Amino acid sequence: MFRARFQQHLNDPPESEGFSEGLVSAASYSPEPPLAPSTRPRRRRAKEIPPSTTSENSTPPKVVKKRPRTSTKAKLKTKQPVEDLHESVETIIARGTTPGTSSSPPLPAMDSPSSTPPTPRSPVDSLPSPPPPTADFRGTIDGRRASLASEASKTPRTPHLTPREQLDLLLDIDRCGELPPSTEEVADVVDVGSTDIDPEADGIETSRSVKVVPDEVALDMVRKSIDMTPAAMPPMTSIEVQGASDNEGETSLPATPRASFLTVPSDGPPSSLHSSLDLTDRDDINSRLSFIMKERLHHFALDIKRRTSQVMEDIMQDDIESDNETSRTAPAPDTQGQENQEATLMSLIGLDENASAKPDTTVKKFWLIPEDIDPFSKKYLLWLSVVVLAFFYNAFGIPLRCAYPYQTDENIFWWMLFDYICDFIYIVDMVAVKPRLIFMRGGITVRDRKETLRHYIVSPMLKLDIVSLLPTDLLYLVTEGHLAAFRVNRLSKLYTFWEFFDLLDSSFSNPYAIRITRTFAYMIYLIHCNSCVYYVLSAWQAFGQLAYRYRDQWYLNKWVYNNQGNAYLRCMYFTAAVATSTGNNPPPTNVVEYAYMTFSWMMGVFVFALLLGQIRDIVYNANKNAEEFRTTMDKALGECKRLELPESVTEKVRAWFQYTWEQQKTLDEKKLVDKLPLKLQTDLALSVHYNTLSKVQLFQDCDRALLRDLVLKLRAVIFLPMEIVCNKGDVGKEMYIVNQGILEVVSEDHKIVFATMKVGTVFGEISLLAIGGNNRRTASIRSKGYSTLFVLSKADLNDVIKDYPDAQVMLKKKAKQMLKKDDAKKPRSKKDLQKDLTKKCEVSTKLPTPRMLSTVRKLLPQNSVVAHDLSTVMDAPPARKLKRWSTIPDDISEASDVEFTKMSLGDERYKPTQSLDEATLVSAVSDKEDKT
Numbered sequence: 001m002f003r004a005r006f007q008q009h010l011n012d013p014p015e016s017e018g019f020s021e022g023l024v025s026a027a028s029y030s031p032e033p034p035l036a037p038s039t040r041p042r043r044r045r046a047k048e049i050p051p052s053t054t055s056e057n058s059t060p061p062k063v064v065k066k067r068p069r070t071s072t073k074a075k076l077k078t079k080q081p082v083e084d085l086h087e088s089v090e091t092i093i094a095r096g097t098t099p100g101t102s103s104s105p106p107l108p109a110m111d112s113p114s115s116t117p118p119t120p121r122s123p124v125d126s127l128p129s130p131p132p133p134t135a136d137f138r139g140t141i142d143g144r145r146a147s148l149a150s151e152a153s154k155t156p157r158t159p160h161l162t163p164r165e166q167l168d169l170l171l172d173i174d175r176c177g178e179l180p181p182s183t184e185e186v187a188d189v190v191d192v193g194s195t196d197i198d199p200e201a202d203g204i205e206t207s208r209s210v211k212v213v214p215d216e217v218a219l220d221m222v223r224k225s226i227d228m229t230p231a232a233m234p235p236m237t238s239i240e241v242q243g244a245s246d247n248e249g250e251t252s253l254p255a256t257p258r259a260s261f262l263t264v265p266s267d268g269p270p271s272s273l274h275s276s277l278d279l280t281d282r283d284d285i286n287s288r289l290s291f292i293m294k295e296r297l298h299h300f301a302l303d304i305k306r307r308t309s310q311v312m313e314d315i316m317q318d319d320i321e322s323d324n325e326t327s328r329t330a331p332a333p334d335t336q337g338q339e340n341q342e343a344t345l346m347s348l349i350g351l352d353e354n355a356s357a358k359p360d361t362t363v364k365k366f367w368l369i370p371e372d373i374d375p376f377s378k379k380y381l382l383w384l385s386v387v388v389l390a391f392f393y394n395a396f397g398i399p400l401r402c403a404y405p406y407q408t409d410e411n412i413f414w415w416m417l418f419d420y421i422c423d424f425i426y427i428v429d430m431v432a433v434k435p436r437l438i439f440m441r442g443g444i445t446v447r448d449r450k451e452t453l454r455h456y457i458v459s460p461m462l463k464l465d466i467v468s469l470l471p472t473d474l475l476y477l478v479t480e481g482h483l484a485a486f487r488v489n490r491l492s493k494l495y496t497f498w499e500f501f502d503l504l505d506s507s508f509s510n511p512y513a514i515r516i517t518r519t520f521a522y523m524i525y526l527i528h529c530n531s532c533v534y535y536v537l538s539a540w541q542a543f544g545q546l547a548y549r550y551r552d553q554w555y556l557n558k559w560v561y562n563n564q565g566n567a568y569l570r571c572m573y574f575t576a577a578v579a580t581s582t583g584n585n586p587p588p589t590n591v592v593e594y595a596y597m598t599f600s601w602m603m604g605v606f607v608f609a610l611l612l613g614q615i616r617d618i619v620y621n622a623n624k625n626a627e628e629f630r631t632t633m634d635k636a637l638g639e640c641k642r643l644e645l646p647e648s649v650t651e652k653v654r655a656w657f658q659y660t661w662e663q664q665k666t667l668d669e670k671k672l673v674d675k676l677p678l679k680l681q682t683d684l685a686l687s688v689h690y691n692t693l694s695k696v697q698l699f700q701d702c703d704r705a706l707l708r709d710l711v712l713k714l715r716a717v718i719f720l721p722m723e724i725v726c727n728k729g730d731v732g733k734e735m736y737i738v739n740q741g742i743l744e745v746v747s748e749d750h751k752i753v754f755a756t757m758k759v760g761t762v763f764g765e766i767s768l769l770a771i772g773g774n775n776r777r778t779a780s781i782r783s784k785g786y787s788t789l790f791v792l793s794k795a796d797l798n799d800v801i802k803d804y805p806d807a808q809v810m811l812k813k814k815a816k817q818m819l820k821k822d823d824a825k826k827p828r829s830k831k832d833l834q835k836d837l838t839k840k841c842e843v844s845t846k847l848p849t850p851r852m853l854s855t856v857r858k859l860l861p862q863n864s865v866v867a868h869d870l871s872t873v874m875d876a877p878p879a880r881k882l883k884r885w886s887t888i889p890d891d892i893s894e895a896s897d898v899e900f901t902k903m904s905l906g907d908e909r910y911k912p913t914q915s916l917d918e919a920t921l922v923s924a925v926s927d928k929e930d931k932t
């Protein structure tokens with residue numbers, strides 16, 4: 001409940017007015033039983049509560065002008081640890097309020113409705129008016145105590161509140177300004193205005209400004225009285241001590257009527273044991289509060305930081321986008337949780353689909369064609385492949401139809417149908433696609449439609465496209481037949497073929513295959529065209545039916561195609577054999593044939609040799625890396641043999657080579673990207689290692705710039721199964737991030753596994769940053785199987801991290817936690833055990849001066865007798881020297897509770913045990929535990 005309230009409060013902090021009001025509000029006390037929640041006025045500012053609604057009996061009428069948001073109602077059932085403490089407090093109060101004994105304002109009894117003075121008009125107007133001082137306050141107290149005791153006994157539903165509950169309750173009220181319903185039900189009325197935990201006293205950080213006003217002192221009194229309250233308490237009654245109006249006092253006392261409560265135990269023996277228990281309890285509460293507060297603040301700071309960096313990123317993004325004259329708008333940043341952190345990291349490396357995805361503002365004005373087309377996009381590649389098919393149809397079809405008898409009057413319809421389909425594709429390409437292609441100008445992408453159109457118009461592409469679409473088919477009308485040769489201008493679309501293969505080359509994972517395909521396409525086209533010529537020559541010579549005369553003899557022409565079988569295949573075969581010089585070609589029989597053959601051979605020698613050479617290069621390059629790897633591995637293994645290294649070492653070398661090749665396909669990854677600009681290298685590294693980096697906590701919370709700086713310095717290293725990455729005690733020169741595999745944190749002898757580390761874990765930073773005090777490794781690290789680690793050298797880390805103190809703190813914090821964990825897992829030596837046990841068994845006999853006493857002393861006028869007496873007692877040197885004592889006396893079985901008390905008070909008999917051996921300690925403790 002407390003935690004929820006506390007967090008709610010942090011998320012929605014009360015107005016400062018409320019805070020300060022709470023602090024200046026004094027307490028009020030109402031002796032009647034608490035009102036039912038429905039009838040009880042909620043505590044709100046500037047709300048008047050008529051007396052009739054708050055009290056039915058003798059309570060003085062209260063006019064609450066400013067109700068504190070943080071006023072408190074709680075039943076405090078407390079018990080003082082030492083009875084004489086209460087006695088002295090009571091005495092002091094009684095003396096201080098007895099007229100004539102002091103110049104301090106008298107402390108009136110509260111429950112004297114008849115004597116209610118007029119309502120004061122001051123900042124403390126809201127407070128109940130104090131009754132006039134009575135003659136004998138001591139008597140009033142006693143009377144009051146009796147009446148409260150009887151009331152308390154009549155109220156069986158009032159539960160005990162432990163100090164922890166009381167403190168929780170007070171904090172709840174303090175933070176939220178009202179009682180939780182359940183508590184209101186049971187709480188008796190103790191209105192202490194705003195209670196606040198003394199940040200100094202309790203180690204709680206608070207950002208509130210504390211108004212130094214008189215009422216705060218009263219609040220402090222209440223708070224401190226609670227602080228002093230021991231854990232186990234018998235039912236208590238509360239005694240109200242109401243400060244007198246300062247109008248009547250002439251001293252420096254607070255000029256405000258105030259009320260506070262001194263809780264005095266009813267009958268019940270005090271116990272120092274209880275007191276010590278309470279101390280522990282209170283410490284626990286304090287530490288818990290302190291922890292929660294710190295954690296909350298820490299998270300809050302982190303949140304703010306992250307949001308700032310996101311806003312900055314957004315602003316930068318907006319700038320860039322406006323420069324680019326684009327209409328893209330960045331998506332609103334999601335500010336919550338891990339998802340968001342990942343998204344930021346992703347957007348940093350350009351993988352964030354949300355960030356990079358363009359909102360669909362591009363209006364599809366023309367069918368399915370977008371407003372702008374990226375010439376490197378997959379869609380454009382797809383379109384290009386359609387255009388290239390059309391081009392191939394024309395490129396292969398036109399010579400084929402011209403040479404071979406495949407186009408006839410019967411099938412001319414189909415040929416023409418395909419012709420015009422291809423023409424349509426050309427038109428679409430020219431009219432709708434090419435003018436929308438975005439382009440770069442001065443390093444900036446231009447998407448504007450007009451600009452892209454203008455760019456196309458002035459480019460040579462348009463001219464070629466126009467040429468390719470010239471309606472040369474109209475010549476069919478003036479000539480006989482449908483000569484496909486008229487369409488030869490369609491081949492000016494050749495640039496699309498090149499464009500297509502270039503794009504394929506850059507977007508395919510295996511560009512070698514694309515390059516070989518293109519070279520083959522050239523070769524086949526040349527052979528195709530050559531075969532067409534061959535067929536034409538064969539037909540011209542009547543397919544060998546015409547005899548020719550050679551050395552006075554007639555021969556049939558065997559060189560030509562004899563019109564048998566599939567014409568295209570036969571001619572292709574012949575020309576391919578001639579071009580590659582592999583065939584046993586028949587000799588030419590006339591000049592034309594000689595010319596043809598010479599040309600074909602020449603083409604075979606030069607063009608085909610060139611093309612084949614190209615293919616060889618492509619294949620060689622594709623295997624070059626593998627060849628290099630093989631050569632290097634062979635050399636390394638050869639060296640191992642020459643040095644007569646043990647077989648296990650040689651095997652390790654071989655395993656390393658093979659695993660490295662499998663993982664990286666290169667032995668030196670860095671060499672591949674060295675030539676790239678630094679920014680690109682960073683982007684590349686971030687993208688490639690995204691999976692790992694997104695898991696590194698350090699990078700999730702760290703500065704974006706730190707991530708970019710660090711990632712460039714990372715170097716991938718592979719470790720083999722059971723290989724030791726670093727040994728305990730080594731000097732730390734590098735730290736690591738697990739990229740792949742599992743690593744084990746092991747003890748010095750490699751037998752105890754402290755922890756296992758998976759992808760994204762950072763280790764090796766302790767010695768690097770000398771967190772443990774020196775630069776030695778605090779643990780040995782072993783690779784469980786094959787693993788790939790990113791290594792960051794000390795110099796690189798120092799170089800980068802010096803500019804990022806937050807990351808340093810984070811690293812150190814994490815490292816300290818790990819060290820603690822390791823220590824806890826270590827088997828403990830006898831000496832350590834003994835030390836721990838002695839420490840555990842110690843109890844503090846120190847009884848701190850109750851804070852309330854100090855407060856009372858402060859409240860009282862300096863020259864009053866009571867103050868003097870109090871100062872004398874409090875400032876006197878301690879009669880007994882308080883030491884820390886062991887709870888384990890020599891004869892522990894004899895020690896009763898009373899004796900424990902005595903012990904804590906410094907009885908000579910119970911001198912601290914100086915030298916106990918471990919066995920004694922253990923047996924003593926177990927004895928004690930048995931007794932308990």
Ligand SMILES: Nc1ncnc2c1ncn2[C@@H]1O[C@@H]2COP(=O)(O)O[C@H]2[C@H]1O
Pocket residue numbers: 726732745754755757762763764765766767768776777778779780781818819821822
């Ligand atoms: N319990 C643990 N869990 C995870 N990592 C650890 C643990 N103990 C030590 N390490 C890491 O192991 C590293 C060994 O070298 P360093 O001391 O430089 O830094 C150490 C830590 O980063």
